[in-house]
Amino acid sequence: MVNEHNILPLTLREITVKRRGKHILGPVSLTLQGKGISVVVGPNGSGKTTLLRAMHGLDRISAGHKAWAVSDAQAHAAQSFVFQAPIMMRRTVRDNIAYPLVLRGVNRRDARAAADVWAARVGLGSAVLRAATVLSGGEKQKLALARALVTAPQVLFLDEPCANLDGHATQEIEAILHAACADGTRVVMSTHDLGQARRLADEVLFVHAGQVVEILPAAVFFAGPASAQAAAFLNGDLVL
Amino acid sequence: MSDIADGFATAARLVVSLDPELIEITLRSLHVTLSATAVASVIGLPLGAWLAITRFPGRRYVIALLNALMGLPPVVVGLIVYIMLSRSGPFGVLGLLFTPTAMIIAQVIIITPLVASVAHQAMRELWADYHDLLISLHASRRQRIATLVWDGRRTLLTAQLAGFGRGIGEVGAIMIVGGNIDNATRVLTSAISLETGRGEFALALALGFILIGLAVVVNLCIHVLSRTEQGSRW
Numbered sequence: 001m002v003n004e005h006n007i008l009p010l011t012l013r014e015i016t017v018k019r020r021g022k023h024i025l026g027p028v029s030l031t032l033q034g035k036g037i038s039v040v041v042g043p044n045g046s047g048k049t050t051l052l053r054a055m056h057g058l059d060r061i062s063a064g065h066k067a068w069a070v071s072d073a074q075a076h077a078a079q080s081f082v083f084q085a086p087i088m089m090r091r092t093v094r095d096n097i098a099y100p101l102v103l104r105g106v107n108r109r110d111a112r113a114a115a116d117v118w119a120a121r122v123g124l125g126s127a128v129l130r131a132a133t134v135l136s137g138g139e140k141q142k143l144a145l146a147r148a149l150v151t152a153p154q155v156l157f158l159d160e161p162c163a164n165l166d167g168h169a170t171q172e173i174e175a176i177l178h179a180a181c182a183d184g185t186r187v188v189m190s191t192h193d194l195g196q197a198r199r200l201a202d203e204v205l206f207v208h209a210g211q212v213v214e215i216l217p218a219a220v221f222f223a224g225p226a227s228a229q230a231a232a233f234l235n236g237d238l239v240l
Numbered sequence: 241m242s243d244i245a246d247g248f249a250t251a252a253r254l255v256v257s258l259d260p261e262l263i264e265i266t267l268r269s270l271h272v273t274l275s276a277t278a279v280a281s282v283i284g285l286p287l288g289a290w291l292a293i294t295r296f297p298g299r300r301y302v303i304a305l306l307n308a309l310m311g312l313p314p315v316v317v318g319l320i321v322y323i324m325l326s327r328s329g330p331f332g333v334l335g336l337l338f339t340p341t342a343m344i345i346a347q348v349i350i351i352t353p354l355v356a357s358v359a360h361q362a363m364r365e366l367w368a369d370y371h372d373l374l375i376s377l378h379a380s381r382r383q384r385i386a387t388l389v390w391d392g393r394r395t396l397l398t399a400q401l402a403g404f405g406r407g408i409g410e411v412g413a414i415m416i417v418g419g420n421i422d423n424a425t426r427v428l429t430s431a432i433s434l435e436t437g438r439g440e441f442a443l444a445l446a447l448g449f450i451l452i453g454l455a456v457v458v459n460l461c462i463h464v465l466s467r468t469e470q471g472s473r474w
Contacts, residue, residue: 056376058372058375058376076378077378080376081372081376083372083373087369087370087372087373089370089373089387089391090366090391090392091391099377099387100377103377103378103379103383
């Protein structure tokens with residue numbers, strides 16, 4: 001981490017995402033920089049997932065311009081993505097967590113040692129030899145987090161990481177995110193759980209109908225958002 | 241019915257007495273088909289995985305062709321390999337005709353499309369699971385194929401067993417390119433064919449039962465060795 005260039009800021013200029021001719025997102029312009037946790041909130045189907053995927057490079061941008069502070073290859077090596085439904089490889093917990101390191105050419109023994117450290121850090125220390133596919137929902141998401149953090153990313157994207165999880169699992173995951181943030185990882189996550197947004201967010205991006213309607217410091221957003229849609233969303237009204 | 245009973249009795253006698261000729265042709269059957277399955281796996285498994293993760297124009301036609309080739313008639317394959325390997329053929333100088341190697345070559349051609357096609361099906365499902373993760377992690381094409389083949393190895397076993405099953409019971413191609421020569425290229429299936437032609441039904445049946453038993457034993461061994469039934473969903 002020390003000798004790496006900072007990959008931020010990430011600049012999006014007028015990006016749009018279309019899928020099979022259908023307009024999903026944009027045009028969106030924003031700059032991602034600084035520290036802390038940005039939380040993307042908005043009603044279902046508003047484009048939260050697509051925004052994260054487009055930033056990470058999973059969804060192709062149809063128009064507009066996206067640029068990191070460094071080359072795409074360097075930028076990609078310094079970011080990770082955690083999916084809403086964690087993708088469990090048919091391997092042990094240890095080998096799942098070690099996988100990104102192995103892909104990068106770290107030898108297997110060192111990768112497994114690092115995986116064990118991360119497994120312990122997320123509370124899976126006693127499960128390293130278990131098959132990942134038989135873990136519970138919360139354990140799977142913790143594994144996915146460990147696998148995302150094992151490469152020491154500068155930017156971590158998470159798409160609704162706590163959807164379908166119980167309170168205990170959610171609490172553990174939020175603690176891991178706080179710790180990652182304290183270690184200097186820039187976190188960008190989506191959630192439809194406003195309580196979680198209040199607990200975690202330093203900055204809020206409110207997304208509605210494929211547009212980023214506001215980007216505000218969390219305290220300001222929750223005290224009184226600028227737009228009527230965001231106010232309605234905070235109120236618990238249906239936002240159409 | 242008495243033929244079948246005689247067949248059982250003869251089979252039992254041959255097995256119990258460890259008849260040397262029986263052992264020889266059984267081992268040759270295993271040698272030819274296991275070798276062919278191994279070669280077909282080396283070609284077919286990565287090919288199946290590659291087809292699952294690669295998008296190119298005409299990909300659907302390649303897959304359709306591959307599926308069609310699963311039904312390749314062994315007799316025709318045998319004939320073509322025969323022509324290729326015969327004295328006047330392009331590979332005649334190698335002197336491979338009527339050797340076990342020729343039989344292995346013919347079986348590789350018959351089995352590979354089956355192995356690749358079954359592998360492709362299995363890999364397609366696994367790729368749908370892994371797609372986002374491997375893209376996110378920027379795995380190279382080679383790494384993707386290696387990951388899919390390794391993580392899908394238990395389902396790929398099914399592809400290999402299907403290939404083995406097709407090969408071990410195949411007679412049309414090996415008969416033509418091997419020639420069913422005693423002590424050289426005779427295997428279980430070609431021996432059955434010969435004994436039936438000579439009216440030795442009991443012996444033919446006995447060999448048939450042994451062939452079926454062999455296929456079952458090999459399947460069971462591989463299942464036990466690879467613990468297919470353990471670890472639930474793997």
